[in-house]
Every structure is written in structure tokens, then in C-alpha cells.
Amino acid sequence: MRLIAASRRLALGALVCLGLALPSSLPAAAQGAPAGESTLAKIMREGVLRVGVRADYRPWGFRNPAGEFVGLEIEMARDVARTLGVRAEFTPVIAANRMQFLAQGQIDLMIATMSDVADRRRVVGIVHPNYYSSGFNILMPRSVNVTDWNQLRGRQLCAIQGAWYNRPATERFGVEIVAFTGIAEVETALEQRRCLGWIYDDNLIAVMLASDRWKDYHQPLASQNDTPWGLAVRLADLEGPFGRFMSGMVAHWHRSGALLRWEKEAGIAQSPFLKRMNEALRDHIAN
Structure with a gap:
């Protein structure tokens, strides 16, 4: 009150x-x-x-x-x-x-x-x-072992259309963005292995990893570009x-x-x- x-x-x-x-x-x-x-x-x-x-x-x-x-x-x-x-x-x-x-x-x-x-x-x-503030990172299957962002050059990553980090990820690390309009579409594409991983907000990836649905996934790389909301x-x-x-x-x-x-x-x-x-x-x- x-x-x-x-x-x-x-x-x-x-x-x-x-x-x-x-x-x-x-x-x-x-x-x-x-x-x-x-x-x-x-x-x-x-x-x-x-x-x-x-x-x-x-x-x-x-x-x-x-x-x-x-x-x-x-x-x-x-x-x-x-x-x-x-x-x-x-x-x-x-x-x-x-x-x-x-x-x-x-x-x-x-x-x-x-x-x-x-x-x-x-x-x-x-x-x-x-x-608020957050950076971006990638949610990947645990079977995918990468230790450096540069290992993703030329690889396809699922993403949300219009997300601000799509451009810097493309320009800095040479990834190929496969964009979808909604989160449900990205989740389906990732689970169907239509892309190597999901480039997304690092705060939200941390929340996802706490759920059973994503227990076979991880976030192995360091977050990039912490940016205020x-x-x-x-x-x-x-x-x-x-x-x-x-x-x-x-x-x-x-x-x-x-x-x-x-x-x-x-x-x-x-x-x-x-x-x-x-x-x-x-x-x-x-x-």
C-alpha cells in the first residue's frame, strides 16, 4: 500500500x-x-x-x-x-x-x-x-560442443524476426539467421533440428534451462552485447x-x-x- x-x-x-x-x-x-x-x-x-x-x-x-x-x-x-x-x-x-x-x-x-x-x-x-538489461546468447542441444563464437561462422541459427541482436551476430560472427515471427515457431524449429541453435535473450535462456523441457540443451558460450531495455x-x-x-x-x-x-x-x-x-x-x- x-x-x-x-x-x-x-x-x-x-x-x-x-x-x-x-x-x-x-x-x-x-x-x-x-x-x-x-x-x-x-x-x-x-x-x-x-x-x-x-x-x-x-x-x-x-x-x-x-x-x-x-x-x-x-x-x-x-x-x-x-x-x-x-x-x-x-x-x-x-x-x-x-x-x-x-x-x-x-x-x-x-x-x-x-x-x-x-x-x-x-x-x-x-x-x-x-x-532492464540483457545480452544475447545461443541455446543449443548438449550434443553441440562449441567453445567460441567464431566456430559458428556460416552456421544457421533460429531467431525471432526483428530482434536487435540478429544483425550484430551476423556481422561479427558470420552466422546465418533463420527468422521466425513467433517464439512457438522457433521452439518447434529448434526441436526439429532445423537450425544449430537459437540466438536469443540470455536472461530468457537461463529461465528456459531451469525447465524440464530444455534439460537436453545448454548455453555454452559467453553472452554478448549486454544492452539496456x-x-x-x-x-x-x-x-x-x-x-x-x-x-x-x-x-x-x-x-x-x-x-x-x-x-x-x-x-x-x-x-x-x-x-x-x-x-x-x-x-x-x-x-
Whole structure:
């Protein structure tokens, strides 16, 4: 309860500082959409926050047996909605369409395991501070024995279409990418040995290796290119009320330890990045 109360104070303070005029005397439906209305004002007027999330990226974002969205990133999105006092509406996205959905206005906010790289900043507004970090590695059958990335030159690796690490892996190590649109397709291809291994997020590979399904697989190589993750708003919103508000939310999650707690609840091994950010931003006087 203290975390929620603190989050609400943060939100209200941000709204006041940003000079956002919220509806007061008239019902939201009666006021219509003002010309030049900001995204944050629109969210508050409609009472809905539309968030693009992963539905296939356990345990960061996925559907439980009841069809509900759950995971670390879902907790983040729900906390934003709670803080604003609105309802969260989730739209499943994948790497190949998440930026397009945001840029075209189908969602207001994207929290979808997206790494913060330069070319993406030209398309969407990636909010700072970053909220997570990971590198890339390869999940392979235990029968495949490699000790160096250069041994993979010319070999075919399964991958998710649009993943940021496909390009550096190709350029640096000469691998051949066999891209698929969804995780289920890659899993099937890997199990059918249609590729040597699966190039993927190293955090998620660690989670997979803890399950019985992947007991005959391993991750024998050193991870590459540790890269922070960023949630995103539309490019035009980045320096506006909504982008600045979301920047405050991420800083608050680091400072309060909320991200560390959600990570633990999701069964993810503690991230050195989250630990560093919590130490850097936590309230040293209060603690």
C-alpha cells in the first residue's frame, strides 16, 4: 500500500509540474477530445491506458491458463494504470510489430522487452532511465560442443524476426539467421533440428534451462552485447507530459526496489543491472 500511495503522489506531482489540465466539472464523455490534446490528457479523459505487451515472453509477459496477462512487465503496466487511476488495456505485440503499433497510435505505451538501440530511437520515444538489461546468447542441444563464437561462422541459427541482436551476430560472427515471427515457431524449429541453435535473450535462456523441457540443451558460450531495455511512448510524447511522467515512474521503480521485487516474484534470477540502479537511485537517508 505504501508503494501505491507513493506512486500516486509521484503521478500527481508530475501532472502538476507539467501543467496538465485535467477535467473537473464535466463528465469526460461530455467534454470530447480537445484540439492538440496530449496523450496523457487523453488517457486521463478516457480512463484507459492502452499498453502493448508480450504474450509469449515468459516470465516478462505472457498469458496464464486463464488467458490473463501476467509477468514482470505486466506488473509495470498495471502500476502505471493504478497510479493514474485508469484501467489498463493490453494489446499483444511481437518484435516485428511493436514499434509500428506505437507509432501508428494503436497503443499509448509499449513495455515489450525492447532493447534500447540507436535506430529504434528514430522511430519511437524510448524513455530513460532504462528499466532492464540483457545480452544475447545461443541455446543449443548438449550434443553441440562449441567453445567460441567464431566456430559458428556460416552456421544457421533460429531467431525471432526483428530482434536487435540478429544483425550484430551476423556481422561479427558470420552466422546465418533463420527468422521466425513467433517464439512457438522457433521452439518447434529448434526441436526439429532445423537450425544449430537459437540466438536469443540470455536472461530468457537461463529461465528456459531451469525447465524440464530444455534439460537436453545448454548455453555454452559467453553472452554478448549486454544492452539496456527501454519502455517507449510515441516519439512526439517523449519530451511531453506523458514521456516525462513515464521517466518518473521508471526512476521510482528503481528507487523503491519495485522492479527487484517484481523480478523475484516472476522467478527471475536477480539482475545485476537492477541491483546497480537500485543502489544508485535509492533514498540513502531513509535507508
